[in-house]
Amino acid sequence: MGAVPALDPLFVLVVGTYLLVVAAIGYYGYARTASEADFLVADRSVGPIVGGATLAATQMSAGTLVGAFGVHYLFGVGFVWIWTGLWAGWLVSLVLVAPQLRQFGRVTLTDFVAARYADDGAGGDYARAVSALVIVVGYTVFLTAQITAGGLVLQSVLGVPQPLGVGAMALVAVAYTAFGGMRASVLTDLVQAVVMVVGALLAVPVALQVAGGVAGVNAVLGSLRPSLVGQAFSAADLVGFMAASAFYIVAAPDEVTRIYAMRDAATVRTAIGVSLALQAVVAVTVALLGVTMRVLFPALSTPDLAGVVMSQFLLGPVLGGLFVAAVFSAILSTVDSVLIVSAAGLAHDVYAKLVAPDATERTKLRANRAAVLVLGTVPVVLALNRGLFGGLIQFVVILLLSLLGSAFFAPVLLGLHWRRANTPGGVAGMVAGFATAAGWHVGTDVYAVVPATLTRYVGDPVLPGVAVSLVATVTVSLATGDPSRRSLAPFFDVPDDDGVDAAED
Amino acid sequence: MSLSAQLGAFLAVAAGYVAAAFAWGRYRRRDGSNEGRDAEGTDEPSGEGQ
Secondary structure (H helix, E strand, O other): OOOOOOOOHHHHHHHHHHHHHHHHHHHHHHHOOOOHHHHHHHHHOEOHHHHHHHHHHHHOOHHHHHHHHHHHHHHOHHHHHHHHHHHHHHHHHHHHHHHHHHHHOOOOHHHHHHHHOOOOOOOOHHHHHHHHHHHHHHHHHHHHHHHHHHHHHHHHHHOOOHHHHHHHHHHHHHHHHHHHHHHHHHHHHHHHHHHHHHHHHHHHHHHHHHHOHHHHHHHHHHHHOHHHOOOOOOHHHHHHHHHHHHHHHHOOHHHHHHHHOEOOHHHHHHHHHHHHHHHHHHHHHHHHHHHHHHHHOOOOOOHHHHHHHHHHHOOHHHHHHHHHHHHHHHHHHHHHHHHHHHHHHHHHHHHHHHHOOOOOHHHHHHHHHHHHHHHHHHHHHHHOOHHHOOOOHHHHHHHHHHHHHHHHHHHHHHHHHOOOOOHHHHHHHHHHHHHHHHHHHHHHHHOOOOOHHHHOOOOOOHHHHHHHHHHHHHHHHHHOOOOOHHHHOOOOOOOOOOOHHHHOO | OOHHHHHHHHHHHHHHHHHHHHHHHHHHHHHOOOHHHHHOOOOOOOOOOO
């Protein structure tokens, strides 16, 4: 890639207009946000179409438009199959988790943990704090990837030095989230999903025409390296990536908050279908565009920037501007979702529940906004030391999926469907799953102490993470007492005289 | 496998997922004794998790 090209005024106009629309939505959200419930779940008013768009847009972050684009550029089209693992997770959620959580009807995933694992001597508040901590740590990794992507894009488009770009991206995201809350977030998601789908669809014919059509791209890629049109990843790696996505999405804290924002369980089911359709369009177009860029620009020094380079050199000022705006918007909509959830971990789960249970709505709202500010600054430091997490942005995103999937999959699924799951088991499952996945990552990618014979078959930390979490949840639950009636009643039919009362604390 | 064959296969699988998701939603609407409570927007647990 050469020097930063001169900015076309039309390009600037398109990006500027788009960002102004997003800012206006942010202000609208701010003006309509009066309580913590407004801030966190938009007063449960989201319908199926907007709901589907928000589920899709939350998931399709910089990880897709920057990260997956870069992976397709570098490794070819075969990475596209990771989506099928993710969608398997969505189907599990559709049947076994999302509608059930919506009917439970609280605010965050940690609310579920606190209610279902309430026998900790503090009404579930300790279990809540453990889950909040896991979320805050995991999402800090994720935010680092998103903000790094934002910095890269700013550097590429405007020539802004990366540290400045990273700081600017974090500042915009924090300000937007702190003021707009969930209502702004879901509306931005709708705009972003439309722009992503339309922009990607329009970009495909333009890029393919320049590259000589699908046949031309196929021929060039095949001659460059056959795996670019086949499969560059080992079966173990691919299964690992798919598993990380699947286990994560079943109980993804940012998606759960979106689910709670919808009207009812039927809306949630339709929204998941809408979301999968939107994702399918984006998945195919990003794969096609990524490999087409490899044909047209075979020697990019930063594969993560393949999409941005495409917008600058291939798409023209209007479509190119729209694509860059969609990238910023993707980052913004994901960062705001994640910041809301992380902030809720500190403000809603720790401050409002444990520190100041009598706080007024106004104070709780302020606490949420303050937490957004604090949690938005930590990833900036980490983003400037990206070596901590290593490599391409997409792989940093997958690390987050592994950590949180390992922590929450078993305790949430078993908590909803297995009466015998109890508080010690649920907490043990969260802690053991997270620790195992984190330990596996450090032991393989950082210190290489895990034997190669194991890593050859285990492609991702989520596999040992979920396995250990499942075993921990089940064995610790069976080894300790029955759950109380109080922790079962919100999720199961619990007759007054079935003997479970005896276990009530 | 060529680029178009692989993406075609992927699109077919994707269409299957989308169809399955909508089919499950329709089935639950037709079947669902709980949907009435959903429609009222109450936050009552339905026993669906059993």
